[in-house]
Amino acid sequence: MAESVVRALYGKATSLNLSSRKIRDVPKCVSRLTNLSVLLLNNNSISALPAELISLQHLAELNLGNNALKEIPAVVGHLESLKKLYLFGNQITVVPPEVIGGLQHLVVLNLNHNQIQRLPPEIKSLSKLQHLSVMDNELEEVPAELGHLTKLSEINLTSNKLSWLPQQLYQCKDLTKLHVAKNKLTSLPEGIRALAKLQVVDVAGNKLSMFPVEFHLLPLKELYCEGNRFARCEPMPSVQDAEVLTLKELAARFVLWENRNRSSLVHRMLPHYPSLTALLANSSCCVLCMGPFLTTWLECVHFISLRKDMKMKSSLTIPVRALLCSYKCFNTDGHFYYGVGTR
Secondary structure (H helix, E strand, O other), rough: HHHHHHHHOOOOOOOOEEEOOOOOOOHHHHHOOOOOOEOOOOOOOOOOOOHHHHHHHOOOOOEEEOOOOOOOHHHHOOOOOOEEEEEOOOOOOOOOOEEEOOOOOOOEEEEOOOOOOOOHHHHHOOOOOOOOEOOOOOOOOOOHHHOOOOOOOOEEEOOOOOHHHHHHHHHHHOOOOEEEOOOOOOOOOOOOOHOOOOOOOEEOOOOOOOOOOOOOOOOOOEEEEOOOOOOOOOOOOOOOOOOOOOHHHHHHHHHHHHOOOOOHHHHHHHHHHHHHHOOOHOOOOOOOOEEEEEEOOOEEEEEEEHHHOOOOOOOOEEEEEEOOOOHHHHHHOOOOEHHHHHO
């Protein structure tokens, strides 16, 4: 190992490979290799890094995978040129905000196979991040601040303990691959159509009953969804309730209708009432009459053929959520939307 460092020092090397050398301690003399852009320390028994490595200010790639780290070394947060950071296969439980906050040029972050329970809100500092992988950890939730990472193209959260995902995830408009298999998800947030570049979705091994509204309009190439609790098309008796809309709902529907008319007084005045605008931002649109409504009135499902409707190779049929504004629409002829019931 010492010979490798000496050769690198005299040769003014830009990369150093010390992987699989049974190393427990990284030699401090590595800090003298100030031209290094790549440092590979994976597959060793490293439990800490010397503070002297702060001198590696040109380091773009650091691989610490498969070591004995119980925490992310503090010095890593000072390597401001880092673009790729691999920390898979350690015993890390916490991602310190002060470390993650200093890595603003990071493009790839791999934290697979650790025991991380949460990601800090400071992850929003990683504004250039494109690949985030936190597979096989102990995550119970994902911070809403993930939505700030608008350059993300791939997220892998497979094999965690997630029961929900933040809707802010859909602000990551460049996302092409979303892996959330083997979690405890009972639903995906509404608004997924905003991910107009999404090509691969893996939600296998969760507790989903259906996919969100307009899921079938995504340009998917691959969908993995086995091992869920999807709604099935089985006839069962039902009692239709009378429609009684609250005054709030009636008023909201009137305002939403009027707001569609750009010359209306409502449309012109609405910007002066930000709290009302925020409330109406959560409105939906009836899939049949296209009329707006505020509160989900009638939840339905339609069954989508991946091959016929989404032009995919799979022969699967999946349930996709649909929202209707009234029983009047639901009782019209010629549609293929089914009311959702529980046994």
